[in-house]
Amino acid sequence: MTNEDPTGELLADPYAVYDRLRETAPVHRVTGPDGLPVWLVTRYEDVRHGLADPRLSLDKRHSAPGGYRGLGLPPALDANLLNMDPPDHTRIRRLVSRAFTTRRIEELREPVRRIADDLLDAMAGDGRADLVAAYAAPLPITVICELLGVPPQSRRDFREWTDALLMPDPARPGRTGEAMAAVVGFFSELLAHKRARPDDDLLSALIAVREESGPDGTDRLSEDELMSLAFLILFAGYENTVQLIGNAALALLRHPGQLEALRADPGRIGAAVEEFFRYDGPALLALRRFPVEDMTIGGVTVPKGETVLLSLASANRDPGRFPEPGRLDLDRDTAGHVALGHGIHYCLGAPLARLETEVALTALLERFPKLALDVPEHELRRRPSTRARGLLELPVRY
Numbered sequence: 525m526t527n528e529d530p531t532g533e534l535l536a537d538p539y540a541v542y543d544r545l546r547e548t549a550p551v552h553r554v555t556g557p558d559g560l561p562v563w564l565v566t567r568y569e570d571v572r573h574g575l576a577d578p579r580l581s582l583d584k585r586h587s588a589p590g591g592y593r594g595l596g597l598p599p600a601l602d603a604n605l606l607n608m609d610p611p612d613h614t615r616i617r618r619l620v621s622r623a624f625t626t627r628r629i630e631e632l633r634e635p636v637r638r639i640a641d642d643l644l645d646a647m648a649g650d651g652r653a654d655l656v657a658a659y660a661a662p663l664p665i666t667v668i669c670e671l672l673g674v675p676p677q678s679r680r681d682f683r684e685w686t687d688a689l690l691m692p693d694p695a696r697p698g699r700t701g702e703a704m705a706a707v708v709g710f711f712s713e714l715l716a717h718k719r720a721r722p723d724d725d726l727l728s729a730l731i732a733v734r735e736e737s738g739p740d741g742t743d744r745l746s747e748d749e750l751m752s753l754a755f756l757i758l759f760a761g762y763e764n765t766v767q768l769i770g771n772a773a774l775a776l777l778r779h780p781g782q783l784e785a786l787r788a789d790p791g792r793i794g795a796a797v798e799e800f801f802r803y804d805g806p807a808l809l810a811l812r813r814f815p816v817e818d819m820t821i822g823g824v825t826v827p828k829g830e831t832v833l834l835s836l837a838s839a840n841r842d843p844g845r846f847p848e849p850g851r852l853d854l855d856r857d858t859a860g861h862v863a864l865g866h867g868i869h870y871c872l873g874a875p876l877a878r879l880e881t882e883v884a885l886t887a888l889l890e891r892f893p894k895l896a897l898d899v900p901e902h903e904l905r906r907r908p909s910t911r912a913r914g915l916l917e918l919p920v921r922y
């Protein structure tokens with residue numbers, strides 16, 4: 525990896541870069557696009573320990589002065605779990621975690637299957653489609669909107685906003701600010717609507733928690749925290765899942781033997797999804813973290829306040845942990861993969877992400893026995909993002 529353009533090479537072939545770094549420089553200091561130092565950590569043990577190490581803070585106030593600048597989100601979106609340490613993190617996580625238990629989420633299996641079937645019905649007549657636009661994207665967006673209680677008339681393809689926030693385009697400098705304003709406007713309206721007409725959904729439940737809060741600093745959920753939480757759940761709730769469904773479908777189309785084995789024994793879908801997470805999970809990197817003191821990672825001293833990036837994708841391809849890591853093997857033991865993080869910030873939506881991906885792939889394979897790629901593989905294009913690695917399009921015929 526060059527210091528000048530780490531992201532360029534990473535986007536083109538992240539796994540090749542990570543393979544090299546794990547061997548030669550497992551805790552590697554690079555210069556980020558903004559000219560600031562970033563420590564990239566690539567070995568499984570270091571990444572897994574780092575994820576659960578309380579000395580690595582997610583709170584930007586622990587970044588060195590003049591250091592990390594981040595997305596520059598307004599407070600109404602920024603007061604979210606992924607920028608927080610305990611005790612704030614513990615307080616808020618407890619409030620939402622009840623909605624995301626495996627049992628609660630399992631109740632969604634049939635509704636999710638109906639959403640998948642409707643999308644497949646709409647695709648069926650055409651014989652070919654972009655699987656991302658027609659299926660992988662609308663499915664998680666619809667599911668998370670139903671769960672939160674976003675009314676149908678307010679739904680849209682939120683990908684445009686996420687792309688503007690996560691993949692800033694130097695040619696369109698105003699786009700990120702416009703997207704932020706649009707997102708704040710959207711949630712202000714939505715929360716007002718839900719306050720006026722509460723329903724049996726997650727947003728109404730969170731608003732109720734907010735209204736119960738005391739007026740004198742005993743707030744259980746501040747107004748900024750409420751909106752930030754809604755924002756995080758909506759966006760974290762679909763972006764990665766869209767990419768995982770696309771990446772998993774591509775992995776199957778590239779490995780016809782494993783595709784056939786899965787068709788022959790659909791009961792293996794649960795194990796298969798874990799391997800899709802490990803093999804080509806969308807979150808290449810965990811959220812940036814800041815050491816609250818000088819600390820040693822993998823034998824290297826990392827100064828307090830500098831930015832640490834733990835590579836989940838690299839950890840999941842570490843041959844010290846997963847033998848022949850570059851091979852897709854739906855039967856392998858994937859226990860301990862870190863595609864959904866580890867420790868107190870472990871993905872809140874993990875049961876939902878698993879369920880959606882299982883249902884999406886099962887329904888797709890059942891419906892289209894002749895599913896195949898509709899372009900040569902080298903024409904497929906990836907999104908220019910290390911946050912949610914996925915395909916811009918996945919043209920298929922069936």
Ligand code: HEM
Binds near residue numbers: 768865868871877
């Ligand atoms: C393929 C799908 C998904 C992947 C790969 C994924 C990945 C992750 C990862 C790696 C983290 C931890 C980040 C870190 O520690 O730096 C995380 C946290 C989180 N995820 Fe997911 N996620 C997925 C789906 C979802 C879904 C469906 C939801 C919500 C409905 C969700 C909500 C969250 C939230 C709220 C957090 C923050 C948890 C905390 O800080 O305590 N995610 N996710």
